[in-house]
Amino acid sequence: MNYHAKRVGQAIVTLFAVITISFFMYRLLPGGPVEAMRQQLIQQALQNGGEVDTQRINQLVELYTGIQPDEPIWIQYLHYLRDVVVYQDFGRSIWKNKPVFQILFVAMPWSVFVSIYGLLLGFTTNVLLGALMAYREGSYLDKGMSLVATISTSVPYYVAAILMLSYLAFELGWFPTGGRYNSELTAPGFNAPFMISVVKHAALPILTGFVVGFGGGALAMRGNSLRILGKDYIRVARLRGLSQTRIATRYVTRNAILPMYTTLMVGIASIFSSSVIMEQIFNYPGVGWYTFGAIQNRDYPLLMGVMIFFTIITLLGVLIAEFTYGLIDPRAGTAEKESY
Structure with missing residues (x-):
């Protein structure tokens, strides 16, 4: 219990640190975002032929950012912290003219859908393929799949995304070229046409996520499995006459998968980061798509809201990995208890 409380406390401190750093970068950098926003609003007023009303400009800055530029910096920080933590108010998007929280709340499920499915598909394939390669060490299967995995690891995800979009969507027409679903053919809801449309539109982003996670994981699983196969307790299990299936599932795979589990949880954050370019390529309006638009x-x-969102996702992934690792490896749970 003390271990869990300590880890949660560290995560909360980290989140507050990120919020604090983002605020002061946002507010104090020379020529920073607040000043740039002020100049942008002044230019818009001049282009529209109106006079520059400083008070009105400050009101607009406060509307979009939740920050009153004329207040002392520590008052601004406390107000910003209150808005983010208590009211989940990240300000208002200049680009979409909507609350940032509303934009992220709507976009998040779509990004989670394609990212998690792609990551889990790649992880499962890596575990099974890596274990099979280890058992067939030196065979044509092992050599061939090692070559494929190496090539896959060397291909950037955005290159794979462009190739799949060009060939599978534009050339063959098997998949849609963009969007989350076909709004002209079906209405959102739990109905078959809508669900089929969602799957078809998400297929290429999910496949790209699979390609991103494939290769390196399979080689890592192969190396872990070969290391486990050389252990003394595997030789003892064979001398005891245990079946190869039981040795593979209970002794080899279970131990070889342990180092990859934490990588899986932390990988959630990395695949969300890659979604910034991936969702733009597929014109898939998730968090990454809005991030790219916010930069442009x-x-x-909106960028500050996305930064906090990515931080929360990373911290949750790390916490889930730490809290559930003991379920896979009982030795870890014992060590945690003995350390307190």
Whole structure:
């Protein structure tokens, strides 16, 4: 219990540190976002032929950012902290003219859907393929799949995304070229046409996530399995006459998968980061798509909201990995208890 409380406390401190750093970067950098936003609003007023009203400009800055530029910096920080933590108010998007929280709340499930499915598909394939390669060490299967895995690891995810979009969507027409679902053919809801449309539109982003996670994981699983196969307790299990299936599932795979489990949880954050480019390529309006648009449109409130969102996802992945690792490896749970 003390271990869990300590880890949760560390995660909360980390989150507050990120919020604090992002605020002061946002507010104090010379020529930073707040000043850039002020200049942008002044230029818009001049282009529209109106006079520059400083008070009105400050009101607009406060509307979009939740920060009153004329207040002392520590008051601004406390107000910003209150808005984010208590009211989940990250400001208002300049680009979409909507609350940042509303944009992220709507976009998040779609990004989670394609990212998690792609990651789990790649992880499962890596575990099974890596174990099979280890058992067939030196065979044509092992050599061939090692070559494929090495090539797959060397291909950047955005290159794979562009190739799949060009060939599978534009050339063959098997998949849609963008969007989350076909709004012209079906209405959102739990109905077959809508669900089929969602799966078809998500297929290429999921496949790209699979390609990103494939290769390196299979080689890592192969190396872990070969290391386990050389252990004394595996030789003892064979001398006891245990079946190869039982040795593979209970002794080899279970131990070889342990180092990869934490990588899986932390990998959630990395695949969300890669979604910034991936969702833009597939025109898939998730968190990554909005992040790219925010960068193009200098939408600083939305960018800050995304930064906090990515931090929360990373911390949750790390916490889930630490809290559930003992279920896979009982020795870890014992060590945690003995350390307190």
